[in-house]
Amino acid sequence: MVHERVMEKLAILADAAKYDVSCSSSAGQNKRKNQNKGLGDTGNGICHAYTEDGRCVSLLKILLTNHCIFDCAYCVSRKSNDIKRAAFTVQEVVDLTIGFYRRNYIEGLFLSSGIFDNPDYTMERLVRIAKKLRLEENFNGYIHLKAIPGASDELIKEAGMYADRLSVNVEMPTEKSLKLLAPEKNHADVIKPMEYLKNEIVGHKEEKKLNFKAPLFAPAGQSTQMIIGATQENDLEILGMANYFYEQMNMRRVYYSGYVPISYDNRLPAIGTPVPMIRENRLYQADWLIRFYGFNVNEIVGFDQPNLDLDIDPKLGWALRNLHQFPVDINSADLELILRIPGIGVTSAKKIVSARKFKRLQPEDLKKLGIAYNRSKFFLAFSSPFYLQKDLTSIQIKEQILNIQNSKYQNNFSNQLSLFQ
Amino acid sequence: MTLLIYDGTFEGWLTAVFEIYEYKFEDVIFAKDENSNALFFLKTHFVETDNAKANRVLKGLKKNLSPSGITNMYHAFFSELPQIEESLFRFATYVFSSSKNIEGDLSNNAVLNIQKAAHLTGKESHRMKAFVRFKLTKDNLYYAIVEPDCNVLPLIQKHFKNRYADQKWLIYDTKRKYGIYYDLENVSTVELTFDSNPSSSKFLAEISDEDEEFFQNLWRNYFKSVNIESRKNTKLHVQHMPKRYWKNLTEKIPNLKK
Secondary structure: OOHHHHHHHHHHHHHOOOOOOOOOOOOOOOOEOOOOOOEOOEOOOOOOEEOOOOOEEOEEEEEOEOOOOOOOOOOOOOOOOOOOOOEOOHHHHHHHHHHHHHOOOOOEEEEEOOOOOOHHHHHHHHHHHHHHHHHOOOEOOEEEEEOOOOOOHHHHHHHHHHOOEEEOOOEOOOHHHHHHHOOOOOHHHHHHHHHHHHHHHHHHHHHHHHOOOOOOOOOOOEEEEEEEOOOOOOHHHHHHHHHHHHHHOOOOEEEEEEOOOOOOOOOOOOOOOOOOHHHHHHHHHHHHHHHHOOOOHHHHOOOOOOOOOOOOOHHHHHHHHOHHHOOEOOOOOOHHHHOOOOOOOHHHHHHHHHHOOOOOOOHHHHHHOOOOHHHHHHHEOOOOOOOOOOOOOHHHHHHHHHHHOOOOOHHHOOOOHHHHO | OEEEEOOOOHHHHHHHHHHHHHOOOOOEEEEOOOOOOHHHOOEEEEOOOOHHHHHHHHHHHHHHOOHHHHHHHHHHHHOOOOOHHHHHHHHHHHHHHOOOOOOOOOOOHHHHHHHHHHHHHHHHHHHHHHHOOOEEEOOOEEEEEEOOOOOOHHHHHHHHHHHEOOOEEEEEEOOOOEEEEEOOOOEEEEOOOOOOOOOOHHHHHHHEOOOHHHHHHHHHHHHHHOOOHHHOOHHHHHHHOOHHHHHHOHHHOOOOOO
16 A cells, blocks of 8 residues: 555545544444454444544444545535545455454444446446455455435445445435435435335345354344434424334344534534534434334434423433322332333333332442442332422423433533524 | 452452352452562461362352352452452352352442442443444454453454454454454454553554545544534543543544644
């Protein structure tokens, strides 16, 4: 490799890829094992470093090139943007991946690209890199490739044979805002490869069940991301879209990317507008409630309250709107109900269920187990004679909880949302 | 009160447990070497590690513990927390005195302490899987220096062996002065003496492969390029990457040249 040029390319093409927020590198059930004394295996995914903004670095996340024929307003690599352009060769990406992986810097490669020439030409390059890593370098680490909208089914299928995960970004939560910011694109172009991938993934899974020697196909599934805070969608629309992807597309993850202002385009929030980090955080919390806590999306947002509360998390928000479900007796309630108590997470809920087999749990036991008792106490019932149940209104509870908690986001509380209200 | 001096291995500790019952010791304290405060105790007992005794204790524990319960004990042992041997002994006593599995009894202090210690070691061994930074030498050896709070090398060797099956590597714990070395076949424990400071720049320049510095600088540049300045969150950064690890993290060390 020509050292200086590669150094410069890496700076340009890593910088351009950093707004893609997917970072997962976990293989899921079908692990790619290192069975042939080769290099690497894909297990549970490890975050090897954390940037100064606190996001994890688990993959070498780069663009193959930032040359692009499209002009999407939200994207740094858009055609009309006056920036330095660069392109890696296939061999350079392979060498970088292997060199970084051998030094234990990364779990694998996340490869995206600007669209140069046409979608098939771009996709073909991405596939060639993955193929070379697998077949020539004997590499079993994680590979996440972008499925380029408009690329042929055959190429996307080939990508799935070598990649652990494929993703197509929906970019904007609604068709309307996509039309506004990326007039050349439409949702149908994105949904088509997603649907194709869904069917292929399901098909290969079935085949794998019958024949364990059947080849892997994108064993870590597919993901997508939406930019939030660039346009005017409310959280109901955003989570509704996410829910559609989870239910209809078997999506493994939906990522929410708080818009970082990068252009003077008057369709977008001005440069200097804070990144809506707290809203992004609330959306992720809501997403977890849907995926791991058994909540239905309509319990979290609805037509009467289309946006998530910014000052409290969505689970507390739900509990305050549903005080009639409380107090819950943790010594007898089902796991599903315990999971709905603010301040008790999945691990804590399981600890409670296991510890209560040995004795009736009292408040001091909960503190010992590391449960946020100060938050959860408003929603708990103990059958001890010493426990005093006060009838507080939801406003009183919220005030008391806000008093004891110091939001980690207080310093960078975003006002971006208020622009649109 | 009896002072039990053992060799510091898990098998040694298991042997000690056997002998506590064998000799009916009451009120025991564990020590790893004979130079400890032996003089302050009336009774001192030297434990010679004995695999037969250790296995009998292990078998007894397995009767009432799940495999993950045994793993937790093993992990807790490697936490090297103060008085961890005594905590483990209290836990073992509770296991032996009960007719059913007590792992889930987390409101019990003996159980909770072991779980917490195991969690601590588990967390650090996970971090060591992440924060090992290999450097390539002229002799094609990938080596890394670590300094974990818990003794995690025994817990991470399998991970590295699976992952880097086709390269020779060494991970050296400067705090405990031993390392694990993989020779393309097996992993063995090694003790090393360095002629000079292993992290000095002169030493590194002498032994490194010619592309090593290039890759380190690439990684540092990459690390800088992926940061989004307008999202800066130092607290979160430090929470995930505690400062105590920084001196062995390539991306946290300034460029050697320039």
